[in-house]
Amino acid sequence: MTTTPLKIPFNRPTHTRLVDHYVAQALHSGHISGDGDFTRRCQELLSGLLGDASILLTTSGTHALELMALLLDIAPGDEVIVPSFTFSSTVNAFVLRGAKPVFIDIRRDTLNLDERLLEPLITERTRAIVPVHYAGVACEMDPIMEIAGRHGVAVVEDNAHGLFGAYRGQPLGTFGVMAAQSFHETKNFSCGEGGAIVINDPRYIERAEIIREKGTDRRKFFRGLVDKYTWVDIGSSYLPSDLLAAMLLAQLEDREWVWEHRSTVWNRYAEGLADWSRLNNVAMPLVPEHCKTPYHLFHMVMPSAQSRDALIAHLRAAGILAVFHYQPLHLSPYGERIQSAADCPVTEEVSERLIRLPFYTNMDPVDTEAVIESVCAFAVEA
């Protein structure tokens, strides 16, 4: 069997003008381990944009989530409420500490966790609620924060998609006690593999620094607050190399440019596919009025699993790679082993019908038009 050569990939990592320059600077600076000058500059820039939160770069979004679970002292027997419609890392971080995931279903419109289902899932053992801002569009944070507050449960955001998005004018990542960011190759801002923890509750800052630095008080030592550093707590190594921070800083400084490019592609898809989607009964992504999106991805929900698979095949034959996600975690092999009782019908239905179109910062407008044209040539069979 021959396959058509790929003309339009699903993703390309974001590239901005200062990346090469900053990486070369970092390389020759003599400091290529963690917490160098570029790391500090990324953290300060992010802090300024995220309500003065404390920011620590990490080696991945996954590791930022793990750090959050450690800081919350999640222990065996604890329960954590998470959507089943997400990436494994959202849940793994807590499962690694022995917690039991309690899966919550999603809303049909934004595909975010359905806040109307939240309260009945809270028990005496619930320690955390983890909103995932899907595609960078905010979960309904007002009711989520209200319910969590009333029950004394921590909210920690998985904001891997949502950096620079907002809910009622407030930046995503600043609602919970903490939030995780990802700078993986597939995210809006990327250094290959990387992440950050956003700490909004100052009680967690000192311990976060210690856990991230192998359980030592090394950061205090560098600030001159102690005269030697030593092992003071459990910990790991969650510091990215300053080379990666250099790559990231260049992109963060050009965030307006990144936003502009991504919004252009997104809006062109929305416009170019509007008539086709109405004719074919395809649900387009929704961005509610009170939400600002950072345009992380472009997804559509097809009328059936068959039409979704057929559209992916149709595009692939034209050399265009479209993909789907997420396999519901409660139906995955590991999810079924640890938690089979989840009641998530919308998650199950949507995950079979969702398609993601090629979408990246540096996408050539010619390619965007080619994708639109190819999609419009596909008719869903009645």
Ligand SMILES: *Cc1c(COP(=O)(O)O)cnc(C)c1O
């Ligand atoms: C990408 C992603 C992660 C993990 O981030 P990494 O940096 O790849 O470890 C976690 N949660 C969600 C929702 C993601 O999309």
